[in-house]
Amino acid sequence: MEKQIFYAIGLMSGTSLDGLDICYVKFVKQESNWNFEILSCDTMPYTSYWEQSLKNAIHFSSEELLKLNIDYGFYLGEKTQEFISKNKVTNLDLIASHGHTVFHQPQKKFTLQIGDGRAIRSKTDRTIIYDFRSQDVVFGGNGAPLVPIGDELLFSKFDACLNLGGFSNISLKRDGKRIAFDVCPVNIILNDLASKLGKRFDDNGNLARTGKIDEALLDHLDQLEFYSQIAPKSLGIEWVNENITSLIQNQKTEDLLATFTEHSAIQISKTLNEFEIKNVLITGGGAYNSFLIEKIKAKTRTEIHISEKEIIEYKEALIFAFMGVLRLQNISNVLSSATGSIKDHSSGLIC
Template identity: 65%
Template sequence: MMYQVIGLMSGTSLDGLDLCFVRFQKNEKWQFEILQAETIPYPIDWEEKLRNSILLSSEELLEFHSEYGFYLGKQVNAFIQKYQLENVDFIASHGHTVFHNPKKKYTFQLGDGMALKATTGIPVIYDFRSQDVILGGNGAPLVPIGDELLFKEYSACLNLGGFSNISMKKEGKRIAFDICPVNIMLNRFAAELGKKYDENGLLARNGIVDAELLSFLNALDFYSQGPPKSLGIEWVIKEINPIILNRKPEDLLATFTEHAAVQISKVFNTYALKNVLVSGGGTFNSYLMEKVQRKTQTEIIIPDEKIIHFKEALIFAFMGMLRTRNEINVLASATGSIKDHSSGINA
């Protein structure tokens, strides 16, 4: 059986909307081919609206949820037209996370799947996280199912997006967890210096690591917790925002780059990982990658650019495909839910 799916992903770092058109086919195991992929940067007004969506009233949030769903639909239509795509079986949309609090049993991703379907006329699978939270899980990370079935040959898979997260096999089970903030902070500090992001870590290289702040960051309670565990914007607001006031952005870039390198390499070393496949926007931050490699003997594997850029969108397309087959697409060993399950709403 063959499936052709468009996967949509919008990360917390607000780099843009990832669209990935993938063909899946199963012989002895699942195989994939990325046929077309593109990142559409958010216009400044949309970036601001998404960044500030956490501040909206309940009515404004519902309105924006619908508005963003229609926006996604327009982007998909333009993507299909631009590349003359045919035989799209369905769309799998992650949406854009606004609220995520598993302890209180809620998570919310912007982008109404009904609006997306109405705009494109294509079936949509969306809201992949809510069911896991209701089942006692963290609602994250979800990509381990793809790591398990599509990238099994590596000791672990590391994603460097808004937050870094990792998945690996331990005692026969796939475990996964968030490690630390990465681009959600680095892009923010780069913006203060008039840049979209810190290209190759050049800004961080010119900053000075604040030893006191670094020590405080590394001592945060989250890092002493065992997996499964996940991070969200609320954690940044509560734990990090109060301690970074009145500091130079270049020094914050240097400090948070070092902090990320410390936490990521610590995980590599703790689990004695032989090799790790790295993806996500942070992979292009050569300064961060150098710092991580200096602190570990683990072999860091950089795949081709399509995988680096679009692995998450690819895996959400894969999750949507599994959902249409009513097959497991969320692993309890990764999220902490009471059971493996098939998650996602069909629109």
């Protein structure tokens, strides 16, 4: 008889380097429907060593990167085992790890999320599922976004789901298929700018509120070629370094925060308006940026729903746990309509 109840832990490390998100979830399958309950969750802040190592990994030599891949796998395993012990987790079918993205160049057929699953297993002695993106890239897809499978099966009551993380991405239903794509950078820029003022992030957008929008820079940002491309499409740190980093060097930091917050709001609201989204669920750290949310609301008629704290902060870790459950059953967990790959498929290496 097919098992109907699954317990899984999802691990997520985003480009904004907030820390390691760990989410322990119970999933229940009832006929074709899935329900979930978050049993416990936590964020393990990165030490300065890990924050700098992950941030600079894109510049590492091959040997340094190979070592970091293993070391980070051991780190993930140790932190997950701490979480298991702290929360007295007994029922657990699998641990699903997104890893941390270092390279993402699907046009060249490669993407790299470090954190070797075998190292995680060595510290936890559990079934590990990892490397969820590579297969999709091999199949001609963007390897992103992957969370639409969770939006489709766990959050279908909303017209669209919008994540405001390092990058903003959206998933929505069109002509019976769920499409998804990256919209624009958000916290990967805002957090970096805030750090220049001694802050980890722009709390409530209060720093941006004091700045003045640079209209010339805003116009330049809005005209970037990516925004005129059709979906599916995805962004990575390489794109940011190539297209944005050199533009935001010398101006007053508060003005840059104001300008980029406006830019993000313009691109997000433009997407909501273009697809005539009636209601949207917003998650990710950017959901706490009240200045950004105010600007989005002012530019669209879409009904904005800010989820409860656990979903805001752990939705991606939750969905990777869910993807692990689907992978364990060899059920498709990546939607070709979202990534552009040749077919829906069940992705992830099982260790």
